[in-house]
Each structure stands twice: as C-alpha cells, then as structure tokens.
Amino acid sequence: MTSEHGGSIGVMLPPDTPVQQIVSFARKAEELGFDELWVVEDLGFHGGLAQAATVLGVTSRIRVGLGLMPAGARNVAFAAMDVATLAHLHPGRLDIAIGHGMPAWMRTVGAWPSSPLTLLYEYITTLKALLRADVADYKGRYVHVDGLQLQPTARPSSVPDVLAGVRGPRSLAVSGHVADGTVLAEPVTPAYVRSALRHIAPTRPHRVVAYNAAAVNDDPAVALEAVRPLLAVVAEEDWRPHIAPLPFRDALVALRSRCAGPEDFARSLPDEWVRQLAVAGTPTQARAQLAELFDAGVTSAVLTPVGPDYVASLVPLATVLQPSG
Template sequence: MDTGQVGVWHPAIGKAPAAVARRAAVEIEELGYGSVWVNEGPGSKDPLVVASLLLSATSRIAVGTGIANLWGRDATAMAASRATVGEAFPGRFLLGIGVSHSTLVGSRGHAYGKPLTAMREYLDGMDQAQPGLPEGDAPRLLAALRPKMLELSRDRAAGAHTYFVPPEHTALARDVLGHDRLLVPEQAVLLETDPARARQIARTHMAYYLTLPNYVNNLLALGYTDSDLADGGSDRLADAIVAWGDPETVVKRVRAHLDAGADHVALQPLSPHAPDLTDALTQLQTLAPALDL
C-alpha cells in the first residue's frame, strides 16, 4: 500500500453530504496526500459505507476507518465489510477498529466492561468468520494507546492507529509494535501564528477529549500532570497536542512523528469554533507545498 507519509483525518468527512465528502476526497488526493480517514462518532455516518463512497470517487488515495466502533456491528459483519471493501479496492482500504469510550458505548446500550478482552474476543470472531469470504487486501489496524492494546495490535493486527498523541507516544508505540507493524498517528494542526489564539483553539479541540479516561490516563502515563489537564489544558499540553504556527512548524511536528517511528501521519486541521471542512481544505492546500507532497 503506497500511501506516502502524510494523510488527512477530519470528522466532517464522515458527516458531510455524500457529494461534498466525495469532492473533498478528490481534492485531498489531487493535493498529493496519501490517505483520508473517516471516524465513527456522535453524528457520523457509517464509516465503512463512507469509505466505500470515497474510494469509488478517487483513483489512488487510501481510505481508512479511524475508527470503526466494534460495538456498532458484530465481528462477522465487520469481517464481511473488510473483505467486501478490500476486494473492491485492493491496496487502498485500511480497516481501523476500536473499543471507543465508555460513555459512547453506554449510549449504544452496551456495557464497556474490559475493553482489552472485548477487542481480543472480537478479533477471534472476525478470524472465525473469515473462511469463505472473498480475499481482500485490507490491513487491520487497532485504535491503541496503552501498552496492552499496542501489544494486541502487534500480535493480532497489521499495526495501530493512534489519536490525540504527541511524538513521544509515537516513540513508545513503535517500541511495543516492533519494526514490522504499521503505526499511523493522528496529528491536530492549525495554521495560526498568534500564540494566544492558537492555544484557545487548541483548548476548544481538547475539551471533549480531556473528559475521556482513555486519553487522560494515556497523557498522565506520558508524564503530563493533573495541572496540565486542568482548566482546558496547560500551554504545554496545548502545544504538545496541536501543531500550530506556520507551515514549516507543522512540518517539523510531522517529521518528529516520522522520526519517532510513525509510518504515516494523518493531519487533522482545526478551525476556530467547530470542525469546518472548507477551512480544513484551505489549510491543507497551504500545507501541501511545505510537506513536499
């Protein structure tokens, strides 16, 4: 799979009207980015269906689910979707699977329980369903932050898709995964050179994620403190999570992830108030030359 080193992750792609999402994917492809990632969250459409729509509208770019929630479909259905899309678009589809978060799982009527056990059993179910399905070329990645889930990504998947992480986490993840597994971190970016404004936008972005234990516990394990996480996040945390500044500054952060062991970095352009696909595309246009796409 030739995705290059830089792709795009943006929540509006999975919520936009189909025609808008397809046009965005085409533009991202024409700019030279190697991937588009579709998430599954509140208000999102089915990421596997959206991925198929984007793949059918483009000719080269890879499309990944970042992530498809395992609580949203049983293991047999996930295996069938992976095989179907992988067969239709060989070498262009990545299936990212995750356990999501307790609040979101509870809203679906499920008990979050033990996420590592749930993922392990789900992968067992997918593997048992695979015989008889069409052969497809679709790597399976796991949403992983902490060592045990990263180990499962190493042992039972093609690698890991990480989110809301600084480059130091990428280095730790690479150590766990070894050298023969894919590692694709998401990186929030913002073309804004005013520190106060940039950090205000960064805090707006971080606010929701700092309510989720998975992300909070990962940051604490990385050495961030309770004071870093309080009051919307410290300047130190805002600067670690969001690469803000001019294009060259953003490129340095991408390089930091790659130097730490990432195979591919998925950029999420931030906007002042809410995810804005038009604004994201404008930032991606500006970034493309600096990234040497």
C-alpha cells in the same frame, strides 16, 4: 506524497462534516496530494463503512482508512463481508481499524462487554483470518464462527491491513500481538508515541497512525487559537494515557481541576502546551512537528482540519506537503 522523513501524511474527515460535503472533501484531499484520508465512526454521526465506500468511490489514488469500528457493534462475519467487498473493489487502498469504542457510547447502545480486551483479541484474530480467506473456526468468549470461509468471488485480491484503535497499556499490547498497526487518537506527541510503542512491543512490521488537530497559518498565533477547541477533550479522564508521558502532566492536571469545564480548560492552556498537543503553526513549524512524530515511530500522520469550512481548511494544511527549505 510521502514526507521527506519517510512517513505518510493524511487528513481526517471530521465526524461533524455535513454529509453533502463528504465528496468534495475527499476529492479536494486527493487533489492536494495527501496520501491518506481517514473517516471516523462516532456514535450519532455518519456510519464509517458508508463513508469509506463513498470516499473510495469518488477518488482514484488516495488511501482510505476507517478508524475505528467498535468491536461490539458488528458481528465479525458480516463486518468481514463488507470490508472484503470494499477491498476487492478498491485493491490496495483500504485500511480498517478496530477498537473498543468509547465506553460511554457503547454502554448507551448496550454493547460494552465485560472484558473489552478479550473481545478485541478475538475479533481482530477472526477478522484477519476471514479476510485472508482462511476457514475461520473460532469459539471464543464473544466471537463464534463455525467453519466460515469467504467464497472465491468475495475474496479480496489485496488483503487490507487491520489495525487496532486503542490507547491503554494492555490494549496496546493486544494490538502489538494481533494487529497490523495501531491508530493513536489525538493528541499524539512524540513522547506518547514512544510510550505506546514500548507497550505495543511489536515483533514484526507494525504501522503507527497518529491523529492530531492541525492548523497552518503564516501567523502562528492564529494557528494555535484555531486548534484550541479540539484540545478540550484532554481534560477528560479517558485521555490520561496521552498526557502521562508529558513533562507538564502534573501542571496540566492541576489546571484541569481549576477550570470550570472542558471549554474553559482549552482556553486556559498555555501556548507552549498547545504547540505540543497539536500540529499548529507556520508551514515550517508544522513540518518540523511532523518530522518529530515520524522520528518517534509514526508511519502515518493524520491531520484533523479545524474551522468553519473543513474543505477550505485543507488548502493551508497541504503546505506541509511541500519540501522544507
């Protein structure tokens, strides 16, 4: 159900979802009317392509995104084969996001390049060419493809969008240059969206997918407390681009320096900051927050459920799909 502001509303399948609940989560998300379902590929959890294939196979309508596949983890030609197969089997329902991957994770597996920006540019450029069934002949610093073309029976009838999952200014500029859209990791505020779009500087249609921790409850205090644990990451240096555009960034950095750790930091966040760093509150408040994101330039708002039962958490989240008023 497209929102009254013209954007799509989706949900994320959390990376720590028990594997036996993946199918029930996907079916419930589709039943409730969400437009999109995004799976993630965090190191040590479930594989992204396997999740996407499973979710596509047990649903019939919902659009499925994989955000993100680290460029250093897979040879681009074999990635193109997998993506093309899924897109061919489920035309018009697949989106793929490529990113650097978390530096610490990629270093752990020996896949962090000396120039992440170069790899990202080469990888997305070549992947898009292969998915279009062009003859890909690319000899870059990291990507080497010598005259490869997908065979006629392997070419997708509907070419999926290739987005970039990035956050830094230079990476955002690469996304604007070569990708079909950008996936912004949580937390995403309207100020962060506007800042990111200035760096993306798109000259053609460009999607903006925004992840946010989300909880909806008739008691807004309950919703705020529910999302706090997911905001512990804001205390880490990698999240600096997210907080840089915020008016309370200096106070947030000062709070972070005083706290004993990420969990203590999340518990200490003022309620007003939590309201801005997540989609949390009553159904009316959550719909208003989503409207602000769409007005800032988001095209797909993706909500990350919280709580002990992710499938059950989808039900209150779905109240944002109902028209306001």
